[in-house]
Amino acid sequence: MTSKAMDQSFDFAVIGAGIAGASIAAELSAQARVVLIEMEAQPGYHTTGRSAAVFAPIYGPAPVRALTRASEPFFRTPPDGFAQEDLFAPRKILMMARADQEPSLDTLLSEVGAAASVSRLDEAALLEVNPLVRPGYAKWAMLDSNGQDIDVAALHQGYLRQFKTLGGTLLTRSELHSLTRSGASWELQLKTAAINAGVVVNAAGAWADVVGKMAGIAEIGLTPKRRTAAIIAAPQTLATDHLPITIDIDEQFYLKPDAGRLLISPADETPSAPCDAQPEEMDIAICVDRIETAFDVAVRRIENKWAGLRSFVQDKSPVAGYAEDAEGFYWLAGQGGYGIQSSPALARFAASQVLRRDVPQDIVDQGVRVQDLSPARLRVPA
The missing domain is CATH 3.50.50.60 (FAD/NAD(P)-binding domain)
Known part of the structure; x- marks a missing residue:
């Protein structure tokens, strides 16, 4: 109406x-x-x-994680007639850490406790889960097998x-x-x-x-913060749809398969006035640099780009x-x-x-x- x-x-x-x-x-x-x-x-x-959006029960402050856990039954079994499509599609979550970021990984692992879906990976194991990661870039990772894409x-x-x-x-x-x-x-x-x-x-x-x-x-x-994202081509030599969303442990970037392409973001959090947020070229350039450093991906063209505001209190x-x-x-x-x-x-x-x-x-x-x-x-x- x-x-x-x-x-x-x-x-x-x-x-x-x-x-x-x-x-x-x-x-x-x-x-x-x-x-x-x-x-x-x-x-x-x-x-x-x-x-x-990705359903990540290990993501965010404790109250957010609790609300996310409480939301899972709805996503898996919504009310009759709510949606013609499944709201969930499996998407593993890989939080990776360089050697100097190991304390951040240890902190996150301690916060999520002994969740059955979570495991710690060494470099060999994380490269097996996501072969796009450049050898020698990350030493450790946390894998959550309970992640989901949300429609x-x-x-x-x-x-x-x-x-x-x-x-x-x-x-x-x-x-x-x-x-x-x-x-x-x-x-x-x-x-x-x-x-x-x-x-x-x-x-x-x-x-x-x-x-x-x-x-x-x-x-x-409340502080609105701009976050930038872009779509790039996936490597032709590797099927990517099954790969996890891969996130820097300190949230400096992420990469996620998206309908045969790759969605990338510098995970920026730039304070902004409330507005129709638009991507800035500097943020796109930072994103490309971080992605090419961490992954065996050459970004030749940005197919699409956008920005949105995520609003936080302290x-x-x-x-x-x-x-x-x-x-x-x-x-x-x-x-x-x-x-x-x-x-x-x-x-x-x-x-x-x-x-x-x-x-x-x-x-x-x-x-x-x-x-x-x-x-x-x-x-x-x-």
Whole structure:
């Protein structure tokens, strides 16, 4: 449904129709009247639509890893009719380390513990797993055999379809102009509509602090960071589709098979204002240099390139909880580079809080704690 002139009241207004907004809107629509508001012509235009998502249970801070574990059952067995395609396709994850990076590898191995899917490899073994790695470049690696490619488009569209089926209202091309609390509800003035809602869910991605400021709420310290990616040809002498995503242990680059080609990134994290991020030539040049140094790959041409914004708060864990300084304002922001893989559990976690219910037990059982995601943890002491 596209935007149109309207004046309506809803129980919940969700701002931002990327994966965070679409997933929580779908969860809430089974219980209440929900409007999902998107400033672009199509949902997921910014970060969600530019993700090279891999399901990596060992990736990210502890709260992220817990949310990712809690999300796995959904990916493997989504609700009937959610998607026509499988959401998962196996993709091993190889985190490799030069000799001087061995302490970083040891730290990661200690954090993931004795996960059954994880093993430590020496150089000979890692070259067997990914023969594109230049001999002599890396001494050690960690292999996670439980990694998966995520069909991001199928996941996102599944949530949007579920939202529509449950009676939700999607407004696109609907930039938020003002957000004010009036009595027991919020008044949202959009480009083409006036909306009234009891609760606002701020899932605006890189713009989340902008929305908070518009509502007169203290910022959470969100920093959008640009990440660049490109597509190059794969070597003709080696079949690459079965290779793992291969990541520098200190996240200086990664390489991932992509439909017969290779997706490469310098894993840059350049602070940026909220915007339609575009790749910069310097980042592409840095990426090519790092890839050619680590892999037996000659980059002769960049076939495609893009950039997206990944937004973080200081501890790099998501922010999910009601604001302390405004009634009925819920933060759902700061997912960083983990938003796709953690979205099913985070949406259910957030929906339970928005509805003021207990967090689902299966999520709690994976170690997800309210205090680790609450915006209250970000308060600056007086």
